[in-house]
Amino acid sequence: MSLGYIIKEGFAGYKRAKFSFITSIISLMLAVLLLGLLARFGYNTYEIAEYLRTQVDVEVYIHDVDYNRRLAIRQMLEAEAVVDQVNYISKDSAAAVFIRDFGIEGSTMADLGFLPASYRVSLNSDATLDDIVAMVELVREHRDVDEVIFNRMQYQMLQSRFRMVMLIGGGLGAFILLTAIILVFNTIRLTIYAKKKLIRAMKLVGATNAFIRRPFLVEGLLQGFIAGLLASGVLDLVFRYVLPKLIPDADEMVFQWPLGEWYYLIGAMMLLSLLMGLFGSRWAAKKFIRETSIATNE
């Protein structure tokens, strides 16, 4: 089996059909870039939503009780699955916060010592509203608890918005992926159609179908590689230079790479691009090899 021939022919595809080769690369690049942008925006939206959700906490105000009874409440809170962290705010700390928030006018009120001690409870990001409400109800029943404040409406709104954003993002991603696959596969199909004569000649001289396919696979991989590089470069440019110029006040969180490192998303984009190039070429080549007759009148 002539590996040299396969590689040579695969790379020669560019010279022989420049226009369709470049068209395939552009369509592949656009598809991968769109998915990359969506992945990066989607991930950052997810991170922001998660952050906002963790900002919603439960405040448990307690009666003026001794250390052991306070500790019992803390242990009860920490035992709950929905609870991530429990912080104790003493009466003095509460007064200090009050003075900080209301300024010098607030100091007279703070000195009265009317502010109770409390526990500020941070919630797990995967906690459901029902579980949180159940926990709140349970804590509320405790004899040493004065009041429990939980902004249910805010949490509910955040959760439903988050779900909606994820649904729209996921649907859009699936739609773009499907459109991209159809677009890319059809573009590659046209590239291979331009080489129908070559396929016919190969069949005529007795090349096996697998052999005919291989140079197209090499060409598909090459197109995928180039398109992946271009898409990654454009994505980086957009997040590094274009978006900070367009929205200069945006939080840095908006421009983060998913999972904190550039190579996860770039690696996924390169892999996706290579796979689309490879399977698009394979599918189109297979179809044409099967359908191409070597007779002259067809």
Place this chain on the structure above:
Amino acid sequence: MAEKNVIEFRDVAVSYDGKTVLKDINFTLQNGEFVYMIGSTGAGKSSFLKLIYRDIVPDMGDVIVNGYNVQSMSNSKVPYLRRSIGIVFQDFQLLPDRTVHDNVAFALEVTGQSRRIVKQRVLEVLSLVGLSHKRLNMPDDLSGGEQQRVVIARALANEPRILLADEPTGNLDPEASSQIMDILKQINNRGMAVLMVTHNYDLVRKFPNRTLRIKDGRLEVVDANTLHTEFRSF
């Protein structure tokens, strides 16, 4: 010892869309034989050739080519059948973006031959058709007759036992046609069986061989000397 019949048709029938194109076809082509096939347009000559290189399979009967039964063979074996047949069409089917050398080498490369064999064999077949001096030319630089000679060289590259020529002189002037016939005779004299479909009865008379005609889906033997009067009907 090689088999005597390189092609054998036994009671073959082919039909398209309910219309019978070939029926009760019995035919043999022997090793080293030269046979002409004639018939009006649409008579079934192309279908006859397609059966041989297995572009179609018969509805009935058996077609055996170089030991392969085209009906029962698996699809994966078809390329190997085609390597044992050299095929020349009226339209040259050369790849316009490759030199003469590369067009011929291509036939060997796609069948996985080593570089040494490719180099040696390309020169041999180009010399045989008298075009070794034009090996670096592009197909468009050649005349029609020269292009057809390149196609013949490509068909011979894999040393087939049979050469199928479907109107190889159809697009050529008389002089170029005679040159092609000379080459085909030369190849035939080396022991290769040749089956040539043609409408050119002058050539059939000039280079006489067994001549068959497809008429009404059946195969009949024709005397080449009687063709003159029938020529005008095509």
